[in-house]
Structure formats: C-alpha cells, structure tokens
Amino acid sequence: xxxxxxxxxxxxxxxxxxxxxxxxxxxxxxxxxxxxxxxxxxxxxxxxxxxxxxxxxxxxxxxxxxxxxxxxxxxxxxxxxxxxxxxxxxxxxxxxxxxxxxxxxxxxxxxxxxxxxxxxxxxxxxxxxxxxxxxxxxxxxxxxxxxxxxxxxxxxxxxxxxxxxxxxxxxxxxxxxxxxxxxxxxxxxxxxxxxxxxxxxxxxxxxxxxxxxxxxxxxxxxxxxxxxxxxxxxxxxxxxxxxxxxxxxxxxxxxxxxxxxxxxxxxxxxxxxxxxxxxxxxxxxxxxxxxxxxxxxxxxxxxxxxxxxxxxxxxxxxxxxxxxxxxxxxxxxxxxxxxxxxx
Amino acid sequence: xxxxxxxxxxxxxxxxxxxxxxxxxxxxxxxxxxxxxxxxxxxxxxxxxxxxxxxxxxxxxxxxxxxxxxxxxxxxxxxxxxxxxxxxxxxxxxxxxxxxxxxxxxxxxxxxxxxxxxxxxxxxxxxxxxxxxxxxxxxxxxxxxxxxxxxxxxxxxxxxxxxxxxxxxxxxxxxxxxxxxxxxxxxxxxxxxxxxxxxxxxxxxxxxxxxxxxxxxxxxxxxxxxxxxxxxxxxxxxxxxxxxxxxxxxxxxxxxxxxxxxxxxxxxxxxxxxxxxxxxxxxxxxxxxxxxxxxxxxxxxxxxxxxxxxxxxxxxxxxxxxxxxxxxxxxxxxxxxxxxxxxxxxxxxxxxxxxxxxxxxxxxxxxxxxxxxxxxxxxxxxxxxxxxxxxxxxxxxxxxxxxxxxxxxxxxxxxxxxxxxxxxxxx
Ligand code: SF4
Ligand code: SF4
Numbered sequence: 001x002x003x004x005x006x007x008x009x010x011x012x013x014x015x016x017x018x019x020x021x022x023x024x025x026x027x028x029x030x031x032x033x034x035x036x037x038x039x040x041x042x043x044x045x046x047x048x049x050x051x052x053x054x055x056x057x058x059x060x061x062x063x064x065x066x067x068x069x070x071x072x073x074x075x076x077x078x079x080x081x082x083x084x085x086x087x088x089x090x091x092x093x094x095x096x097x098x099x100x101x102x103x104x105x106x107x108x109x110x111x112x113x114x115x116x117x118x119x120x121x122x123x124x125x126x127x128x129x130x131x132x133x134x135x136x137x138x139x140x141x142x143x144x145x146x147x148x149x150x151x152x153x154x155x156x157x158x159x160x161x162x163x164x165x166x167x168x169x170x171x172x173x174x175x176x177x178x179x180x181x182x183x184x185x186x187x188x189x190x191x192x193x194x195x196x197x198x199x200x201x202x203x204x205x206x207x208x209x210x211x212x213x214x215x216x217x218x219x220x221x222x223x224x225x226x227x228x229x230x231x232x233x234x235x236x237x238x239x240x241x242x243x244x245x246x247x248x249x250x251x252x253x254x255x256x257x258x259x260x261x262x263x264x265x266x267x268x269x270x271x272x273x274x275x276x277x278x279x280x281x282x283x284x285x286x287x288x289x290x291x292x293x294x295x296x297x298x299x300x301x302x303x304x305x306x307x308x309x310x311x312x313x314x315x316x317x318x319x320x321x322x323x324x325x326x327x328x329x330x331x332x333x334x335x336x337x338x339x340x341x342x343x
Numbered sequence: 344x345x346x347x348x349x350x351x352x353x354x355x356x357x358x359x360x361x362x363x364x365x366x367x368x369x370x371x372x373x374x375x376x377x378x379x380x381x382x383x384x385x386x387x388x389x390x391x392x393x394x395x396x397x398x399x400x401x402x403x404x405x406x407x408x409x410x411x412x413x414x415x416x417x418x419x420x421x422x423x424x425x426x427x428x429x430x431x432x433x434x435x436x437x438x439x440x441x442x443x444x445x446x447x448x449x450x451x452x453x454x455x456x457x458x459x460x461x462x463x464x465x466x467x468x469x470x471x472x473x474x475x476x477x478x479x480x481x482x483x484x485x486x487x488x489x490x491x492x493x494x495x496x497x498x499x500x501x502x503x504x505x506x507x508x509x510x511x512x513x514x515x516x517x518x519x520x521x522x523x524x525x526x527x528x529x530x531x532x533x534x535x536x537x538x539x540x541x542x543x544x545x546x547x548x549x550x551x552x553x554x555x556x557x558x559x560x561x562x563x564x565x566x567x568x569x570x571x572x573x574x575x576x577x578x579x580x581x582x583x584x585x586x587x588x589x590x591x592x593x594x595x596x597x598x599x600x601x602x603x604x605x606x607x608x609x610x611x612x613x614x615x616x617x618x619x620x621x622x623x624x625x626x627x628x629x630x631x632x633x634x635x636x637x638x639x640x641x642x643x644x645x646x647x648x649x650x651x652x653x654x655x656x657x658x659x660x661x662x663x664x665x666x667x668x669x670x671x672x673x674x675x676x677x678x679x680x681x682x683x684x685x686x687x688x689x690x691x692x693x694x695x696x697x698x699x700x701x702x703x704x705x706x707x708x709x710x711x712x713x714x715x716x717x718x719x720x721x722x723x724x725x726x727x728x729x730x731x732x733x734x735x736x737x738x739x740x741x742x743x744x745x746x747x748x749x750x751x752x753x754x755x756x757x758x759x760x761x762x763x764x765x766x767x768x769x770x
Binding site: 008009014018022077280 | 568574651653658660678684696706707712729738744746747
C-alpha cells in the first residue's frame with residue numbers, strides 16, 4: 001500500500017485544466033470560421049489550412065529535434081499558429097507561399113525564442129508579416145467567394161490579374177482617399193462600404209480566408225469566453241477602442257469614413273480581437289495590462305485604417321503591441337491586498 | 344471509538360517554543376496530566392489524553408518537521424474515550440463569572456492553540472495588549488478547505504459551547520463586538536447559532552454573518568475582508584487592525600478549559616476523500632496515528648494515491664502512516680489519482696504560457712508566476728520586489744495553473760530561503 005503513496009508540495013488537487021486543453025478549446029473556437037471558409041472558398045480553404053497546420057507542426061517537431069528538446073506538438077500551439085496563419089492569408093495564395101510562411105512563423109516567430117511561452121511576437125502574425133513583405137502582390141489579391149463565381153481562378157505568379165474583387169476595406173480606403181479628389185465623378189462614397197454589412201456579417205465578400213464571416217468568428221469568440229479559455233478584457237478593449245475611434249471618424253465626415261459597425265466586422269478585427277490579440281503568451285499578464293494592450297491594438301488598427309497607407313491594420317498593431325508587452329507588464333505591477341508589506 | 348493502544352504526542356505541536364518534557368520513561372500518567380511544559384510566553388503546554396505509561400521520549404515522524412521528539416504513551420485498560428461536554432452548556436451560561444485573568448490562565452494551562460491550522464498559542468492572542476487593543480472578534484465558522492467538515496459538525500453539535508467560548512474571548516479582551524462568520528452553503532449552522540444566541544441572554548450582542556462560499560474564505564484575512572470590509576496589511580496579522588479571529592473548534596476548547604478546567608487533548612478530525620472507504624468525523628486524541636484513524640474510517644480504497652494531513656490545498660502529503668495527529672490536525676484527506684489529476688500525479692511541468700490565471704486567482708493579489716520564476720532562478724530580491732511576503736500560501740495559483748507549475752511550492756521555498764538569508768531560520 002505504502003509504495004503507491006505519493007508526496008509532493010501542496011496543493012494536492014488541480015483544476016484538471018492544462019495548456020493542451022486551452023489550446024484545444026481555441027481550435028474548437030476556430031471551427032465555425034473554418035466551416036465558413038470552406039463554404040465560401042471551397043477546396044482552397046481546406047488545402048491552405050491543411051498545408052499551414054502540417055508545415056507548422058513539422059517545423060516545430062524538426063526544431064525540437066535539432067535542439068534535442070522534447071517534442072512539444074502535444075500542446076497544440078503549433079496547430080493553432082497554422083490555422084490562424086491560414087485564416088489570415090488570401091484564399092488564392094499558392095501552396096508554396098503558405099509553406100514558406102508557416103516555416104517562418106514557427107522557426108523565427110517561436111522556436112528561436114525558445115518555444116511556447118518564450119516568444120515575444122505572435123508567431124502567426126510574424127509569418128503573415130513575412131509573406132506580406134515578400135509577396136506583397138499575392139497577399140493583396142482577393143478572389144471572389146465561390147458562392148458568387150463557381151470557377152474561382154487559381155492565381156499564380158504569372159497570372160495575378162485573375163478575377164478578383166476589392167475587399168470592403170479597400171472600398172472604405174478609397175472613400176477616405178477620395179476626400180482629396182476634386183473631380184466629383186471619381187469620388188467614392190463611404191456608403192458603398194456601409195451597404196456591405198450583410199455580406200460582412202455572413203462572409204460573402206473578398207478577404208482573408210478565415211476572417212470574412214463575422215458571425216462564425218463571433219460564435220467562436222463566445223465559445224472561448226464561455227469556456228473560460230480567454231478572459232473578456234482584451235476582446236472588449238480591442239472592440240471598444242476600435243468602435244470609439246471609428247465613431248469619431250464617422251461623425252466627422254460620414255461620406256469619407258465608414259460606419260463603426262462596418263469597421264468592427266471588416267478585415268481582421270474580429271479574428272484579431274478574439275483569437276490573435278488574446279494569445280496569452282504575447283499579451284500582458286494582468287487585467288490592467290490587458291486593457292492597455294487591447295486599447296492599443298484596437299486604436300492602432302483604426303489609426304492605420306483611417307490615416308495610414310494600408311487598408312488593414314490588425315497585423316501591425318498586434319505585432320507592435322506584442323513588442324511593448326514586457327513594458328506594459330513592468331508598469332502594471334500589482335499591489336497586494338492591504339498595501340505594500342513593510343519588509 | 345476505542346482508545347488507541349499507543350499515542351505519540353509531539354513536543355512541538357504549534358507555532359512557538361517547543362515544550363520541555365516533564366515526565367520520564369516508565370512514569371505512570373493519567374488523562375489530562377501535564378507531560379510537556381511551556382516555559383516561553385509564545386508556547387502551549389501539552390497533556391496526556393489517556394491513562395497509561397510513558398514508553399519512551401523519542402523521535403517520531405512529524406507531519407511538518409520531518410522527524411521530531413514526541414512523548415510516546417502506552418494506554419492501559421482503564422481508559423474510556425473522552426466524551427465532548429457540549430450538552431453541559433445552555434442558556435444559563437454567563438461569562439461574567441470569570442475574570443480575564445482566570446480565562447487567560449485557564450487557556451494557557453489547557454494548552455490551547457489555534458485549531459484551524461496555524462496553531463498559534465491562543466493564550467497569547469487573548470492577552471490584552473494596551474498598545475493594540477482588540478475591537479472586534481470574529482469566530483471563524485468557514486471551513487478552511489474543501490472536503491473538511493469537522494468545523495461544520497462542531498457548529499451544529501456544540502453550538503452553545505462555541506458561543507460560550509466566543510463570550511469568554513470577548514470577556515478576556517474586554518471586547519463586545521463579536522461576529523460569527525459562516526459560509527452560505529451551511530444555512531443549518533447559521534440557524535443553529537441564531538437559535539443559540541436567542542437562548543443565551545449573555546450572547547445577545549453576537550451577530551451571525553453569512554458569507555459567500557469560496558476558497559480561501561476561511562483564511563483569516565479573507566474573512567475579515569468579507570465581514571468588515573477591511574484589509575489586513577500585506578504580510579501582517581489581524582491584531583494590527585484590532586481584530587482577533589478564532590476558529591469554532593478553538594472557541595469550543597476555550598469554553599471547556601475555562602468552565603471545566605479540561606486541557607486540550609482531544610479534537611474533532613475529518614477523515615475524508617475518495618480514497619477513504621467510510622468518510623466521517625472523529626473525536627480523536629492528540630497523538631493518535633494517522634493510519635489508525637484511517638482504519639476507523641474503513642481503511643483506504645484500492646485507488647488511494649495520496650494521504651494528506653490537513654486539507655487538499657494547504658495540507659502536507661504524508662509518507663509514513665504512523666505519523667501522529669497534533670492539536671492543529673483538523674483533517675486527514677486521502678485522494679485518488681482522479682482527484683489529483685493526471686499531470687499533477689506525474690509532476691509534469693510545462694512552460695508558463697503567461698495566461699495570467701495564477702494572478703487572477705490570487706486572493707491577496709500578488710504575481711505568483713513572476714515570484715516563482717524568480718525563486719527558481721534564485722533571484723530572491725526580485726521575488727521580494729513582487730511582494731513575495733504577502734503570499735498566504737493558499738495554493739490557488741498552483742491549483743489553476745494550466746502548465747502545472749508548483750507556483751506556491753516555489754513561493755514557500757523562496758520564503759524559507761529569505762528567512763535563512765536573514766538568519767531568522769537555521770539551515
Ligand atoms: S499561494 Fe499563490 S494564490 Fe495563494 S496567496 Fe500565495 S501567491 Fe497568491
Ligand atoms: S497560471 Fe501558470 S501558465 Fe498561467 S501565467 Fe501563471 S504560471 Fe504561467
């Protein structure tokens with residue numbers, strides 16, 4: 001009997017909650033968006049997601065192998081990186097570019113820092129930034145969803161002029177830019193963007209693979225919140241600050257700036273708020289820090305969308321806020337109940 | 344309950360100075376006889392729970408200290424198990440029959456210590472101190488940890504006695520502001536106390552407060568916060584803000600000691616957990632082996648994996664079932680692998696994913712992950728910079744950590760290392 005008795009420090013019970021379980025919940029939360037992606041982009045969605053996940057996992061496995069570290073695929077974080085990377089690239093991206101992005105995301109975005117928990121930046125966003133920098137053209141070529149045109153053309157390096165569709169955000173950018181245009185006939189009004197709300201909600205629009213369907217992302221986000229996988233602070237801060245920032249623009253000039261509802265549902269706002277900015281590793285530890293981080297992500301995204309050159313800003317703002325997370329943690333030092341102890 | 348054949352009464356039962364044995368090998372002792380005297384102020388004497396002979400004074404397994412000296416007593420046939428004297432307390436109880444000196448002396452001589460877990464000598468707590476007078480007394484009816492039910496039984500069955508004890512503490516300190524804090528999952532206990540207060544005219548001023556059921560509500564700082572809305576300074580103790588917290592079993596022991604001059608030799612113990620065949624509460628003599636209590640509760644089940652003295656959150660894992668219980672042992676909990684969790688069983692720790700769950704769970708609002716990380720790398724200044732000393736060692740952080748890091752274990756280690764550095768503790 002006594003041989004079986006274990007001893008260890010207290011506490012002796014645990015929440016039966018593990019890193020893998022948290023990550024599994026994130027994957028489940030991404031499922032509705034995956035289903036929407038398959039609905040709108042058919043085989044391409046399956047292909048890109050599979051390629052990214054497989055290559056991310058393989059890269060992590062190889063990195064661990066070469067550094068004689070234990071295999072860490074079980075924590076499922078590599079799989080999440082793969083899914084999120086696939087979801088944030090255009091559906092027409094060739095498979096080989098997806099491979100390059102995945103290898104870069106895991107190898108440079110995560111493993112060089114020492115693997116899960118030590119990385120400073122969100123690996124999927126690192127992969128995406130690399131792809132944007134290297135293959136800018138492909139990363140901004142958007143095919144129409146298969147629900148509009150059955151023969152989704154394959155783009156390749158030679159054929160970038162395939163049937164494409166501007167994303168709603170690109171329209172809104174046009175509207176902002178046309179503020180300076182004198183010729184009335186060339187002016188684009190922001191109402192074009194505002195009229196797309198229904199398509200934004202369900203996802204029938206041009207855009208990155210997994211971010212087109214707002215309703216799917218919201219369902220996934222609610223799942224994460226209900227299961228306690230993420231806390232409400234970051235998503236709320238991101239969405240609120242983006243809402244406030246876009247409202248300011250909208251009320252200043254509603255012909256140039258699209259409505260706040262449009263901004264919340266377009267581009268990477270929802271996937272960013274629920275799935276990317278909430279990555280625990282690269283976001284602050286404390287509640288106060290999470291608020292600051294979320295406000296920074298939402299605010300910067302809107303700044304880039306309304307003032308900057310790019311029509312989308314989620315990726316850059318997440319990376320930027322990732323880089324100051326250690327600083328945020330440093331300044332949001334929590335004070336124990338009852339004040340500082342006088343030691 | 345049969346009287347155990349042999350008892351090992353630890354000379355170090357509590358916080359404070361170790362007792363000096365006053366009996367010798369082969370001496371005959373009777374139940375209630377002094378066997379270890381307390382010479383220091385912060386200490387409490389110990390008594391024999393049974394009639395018998397001193398077999399030896401030797402090293403025994405101690406739940407916390409590893410091995411420590413104990414008086415080993417062999418009980419004889421003449422023994423009868425001690426019965427609680429709760430039914431001798433009724434509405435006629437009047438604390439004014441006793442002077443503060445009499446109460447202090449009785450408590451001191453009976454060797455009463457805090458029975459909720461910490462084991463601080465009660466006589467020290469109820470000695471009036473003009474520089475920091477006590478203005479509020481809280482009787483702690485919140486079970487300190489999950490699984491433990493002995494305090495609940497005390498509240499239901501010894502209600503009058505607990506109220507009497509509370510009044511005596513009040514009398515000793517000249518303080519009439521008395522609360523009894525009970526968790527909201529024990530409405531019967533709250534009703535019992537309201538009834539008792541109605542029946543005892545002297546207890547009219549006592550207020551029953553129902554607080555939320557949550558861990559660690561039974562921690563004195565958390566209870567003070569819930570009842571009075573005040574914070575005890577981090578790393579400090581309740582008397583600093585004029586509050587005294589006493590556990591219900593301790594209050595009962597005080598009443599018994601003051602009114603009947605009976606020393607503390609028996610205490611209620613919960614034996615529970617899925618690893619126990621017939622969980623229950625026992626009124627057991629101090630010094631009884633953990634293994635014998637487990638036998639009384641039907642023995643271990645086949646899948647029992649861990650024996651814990653104390654609760655599952657803060658208790659000590661026991662390797663030797665001959666370890667005796669002490670005055671502070673409120674529970675023996677036996678857990679199965681299922682309850683412990685597989686990762687915890689294997690002791691497998693993964694990388695911190697910086698999720699912040701440990702911080703969110705910490706009742707005193709410190710940063711467990713940073714402190715533990717600093718201790719791991721022997722950076723004690725950084726650990727202190729993150730207010731390590733404010734930690735109450737409740738274990739919540741380790742409980743929630745998805746990476747299964749022994750956060751509170753590291754923090755406890757860190758505290759010991761700091762104490763050694765400051766030469767407050769021998770190596
Ligand atoms: S054990 Fe952990 S949760 Fe409990 S007080 Fe200490 S740091 Fe906070
Ligand atoms: S709960 Fe565990 S994994 Fe999460 S931040 Fe704390 S130590 Fe890290």
